[in-house]
Amino acid sequence: MRAAVFDRFGPPDVLHVVHIPDPQPGPGEVRVRVLAAGVQPFDVAVRQGEMPWAEVAFPQTIGQEYAGVIDALGEGVQDLAVGDPVLGSTMLNGNAELVVVAAATVVRKPPALDFPTAAALVAAAQTASGALLELGVGEGDTLLVHAAAGSVGTVATQLARHAGATVIGSASPQNHDRVRRQGAAPVPYGPGLVGAVRALGLQPTVALDGAGAEAIAQSVELGIPLDRIGTIVDDQAAASHGTRVVRAGRDPKRLAHVAELAARGVVRMPVHAFALAEVVEAHRAVESRHSHGKVVLITQP
CATH class of the missing domain: 3.40.50.720 (NAD(P)-binding Rossmann-like Domain)
Known part of the structure; x- marks a missing residue:
């Protein structure tokens, strides 16, 4: 699979897209084929080396937000199925074509919500x-x-x-x-x-x-x-x-509630989309703080 990585702390140019082995889901996990992935200020701070508590091991993947379709199930997962459209949070591996996450953290994507908007909503x-x-x-x-x-x-x-x-x-x-x-x-x-x-x-x-x-x-x-x-x-x-x-942390139930409101048009999130290959430009947009809309990476053609 393709994934955005960085080999040292620094400006956006330290990021590049490489091919790495496909991750495999373990017990209680699912693998998601990512269609859109969010980029947020936290990612910028990690890449700059300003989050010393974040565990970084070079070459380091990056990204916290994803939306896509489940393509593999780990042992014991019963309430989700291959083909389910989902969104959710991850840790330093979301800007990639595949991501493995705990099944308990996954949120079902409402049909009326497109994948870029779903990814854009996760952290916010x-x-x-x-x-x-x-x-x-x-x-x-x-x-x-x-x-x-x-x-x-x-x-x-x-x-x-x-x-x-x-x-x-x-x-x-x-x-x-x-x-x-x-x-x-x-x-x-x-x-x-x-x-x-x-x-x-x-x-x-x-x-x-x-x-x-x-x-x-x-x-x-x-x-x-x-x-x-x-x-x-x-x-x-x-x-x-x-x-x-006020940092209440991640909560799939709260995310699911806001996703449903977005599907109904109660909450709207403008999106500024980049291709995965444009991850450097995406980080520059977030770093500038002048992007018009939430920055997301489109990870599949």
Whole structure:
């Protein structure tokens, strides 16, 4: 099979696509023929050597998100079948034509959801839904989403709206129309954010930070209770201000719920697709933080 690998830490150019042996499923596992695979900031950080806790052994495969079709079953797997379309999380091996995962982690793909969008949702759906759950976002809340045009912010905005909350979303001016389409009132990120939020006449009751930098300090300045300010990116600022880090972890049930909402059109995720052979360009797009849509690799012709 073909897989994206890197032989040393560094810029996107350290990545290349090679042929490696096909993985075989063990007991309780399935093998998925990957049709689309997500690329996320975590992958960039691992490739750069900024995730020292991640176990890396060169040549190292990469990737956390996949969507595809089961093509082999390990011993003891009974609730899934060859040919089932699925999506899910993996660890440092998803940007490949085949991936072996525990059957218990697999989520069935709704028929109405295409494979690139399914792959694009995997991490963002679990991160956003878990964060909103931990922060208790619901009807009557006004949620401030820092980085509302990012993949997590995109899902969080739509899930919060679906739950009955009003949403304010920070983004660069060129993304304000997109934030509006997601159902949020856009404000520019940066030094003018606090004034822009106040000018809306809305008082945020909860905040989710996907941007870092001054976002937590701005949320505090806006009078949001400290226990309802959560970050997924800036642990240091959270510790400094006494706010929360909200990382609920992977949960196939939450992923399945968001996938069903996406299949119904309640949650939409724009996709920026690259071929597997273009993994270097895909990483550059994620690293730039200016990609229009979630970056995914199309792994089959």
